[in-house]
Amino acid sequence: MNEVNLEEEKEPLINLINIYKIYQMGNTEVRASNGINLKIHKGEFVAIVGKSGSGKSTIMNIIGALDVPTQGQYILDGQDVSTMRDDELAEVRNKTIGFIFQQYNLLAKQNILDNVELPLLYAGLRKSERRERAIASLERVGIADKWKNKPNQLSGGQQQRVSVARALVGNPSLILADEPTGALDSKTSREVLDFLNVLNLEGNTIVLITHDNSIAEEANRVVRIQDGVIVFDGPVEDYKRSRT
Numbered sequence: 001m002n003e004v005n006l007e008e009e010k011e012p013l014i015n016l017i018n019i020y021k022i023y024q025m026g027n028t029e030v031r032a033s034n035g036i037n038l039k040i041h042k043g044e045f046v047a048i049v050g051k052s053g054s055g056k057s058t059i060m061n062i063i064g065a066l067d068v069p070t071q072g073q074y075i076l077d078g079q080d081v082s083t084m085r086d087d088e089l090a091e092v093r094n095k096t097i098g099f100i101f102q103q104y105n106l107l108a109k110q111n112i113l114d115n116v117e118l119p120l121l122y123a124g125l126r127k128s129e130r131r132e133r134a135i136a137s138l139e140r141v142g143i144a145d146k147w148k149n150k151p152n153q154l155s156g157g158q159q160q161r162v163s164v165a166r167a168l169v170g171n172p173s174l175i176l177a178d179e180p181t182g183a184l185d186s187k188t189s190r191e192v193l194d195f196l197n198v199l200n201l202e203g204n205t206i207v208l209i210t211h212d213n214s215i216a217e218e219a220n221r222v223v224r225i226q227d228g229v230i231v232f233d234g235p236v237e238d239y240k241r242s243r244t
């Protein structure tokens with residue numbers, strides 16, 4: 001009678017409540033998100049998977065506080081993000097989220113160390129502390145010896161590791177990876193996926209966006225979207241079974 005489900009009781013890190021993103025295209029409306037409800041707790045490793053045009057980027061932009069929904073509420077780490085102004089969103093992004101993108105998004109003219117320091121610069125940290133933390137983060141991904149190099153002097157896999165170091169440097173509550181292996185060969189993809197797994201085992205919350213089922217199945221929980229709605233949400237074992 002008095003049993004409580006601890007998972008349900010805890011405040012989720014991500015709480016998307018009836019999220020809609022509607023684009024008006026002339027006389028027709030495109031419902032890129034069409035009523036999405038999703039809770040993600042601290043420490044989870046969740047993949048959001050769907051075909052091209054299913055609404056992955058739309059929901060990732062909302063989860064990542066890059067965009068706000070047309071309708072619905074988004075609570076991130078206890079804060080209502082859905083009604084924030086751009087400058088408030090930027091601050092939430094900087095404090096709460098580490099981004100990993102398919103194209104690494106490193107600054108070409110800056111060296112590796114400066115690239116990794118960047119989120120800390122926005123956060124207003126002193127130079128000496130920025131250096132120290134950025135080097136520690138580069139060491140964590142095993143690439144500190146390249147700190148002086150420019151991004152184009154590194155392989156794709158190494159550049160992605162730098163972008164992982166940059167995502168981690170501010171100690172974010174959430175790591176949001178958008179097709180992180182999209183530009184990598186299979187061996188390097190494996191390295192990046194293994195690394196995401198390690199980060200998750202260390203307690204980091206990871207949301208991975210992909211169109212590729214075999215990549216999605218690296219996560220512990222899979223959320224499948226189609227036409228802006230969730231059509232599957234459950235443990236990876238159940239997802240694999242649903243596909244056979």
Ligand SMILES: Nc1ncnc2c1ncn2[C@@H]1O[C@H](COP(=O)(O)OP(=O)(O)OP(=O)(O)O)[C@@H](O)[C@H]1O
Nearest residue numbers: 023030032050051052053054055056057058059211
């Ligand atoms: N700015 C926009 N204006 C109008 N329609 C849009 C806009 N952005 C996205 N859409 C539409 O919303 C739907 C979902 O797009 P979204 O970019 O989220 O898909 P996706 O799953 O990320 O696809 P992909 O795998 O190709 O990146 C698509 O039909 C798309 O055409």
Ligand SMILES: [Mg+2]
Nearest residue numbers: 053056057058
């Ligand atoms: Mg997309």
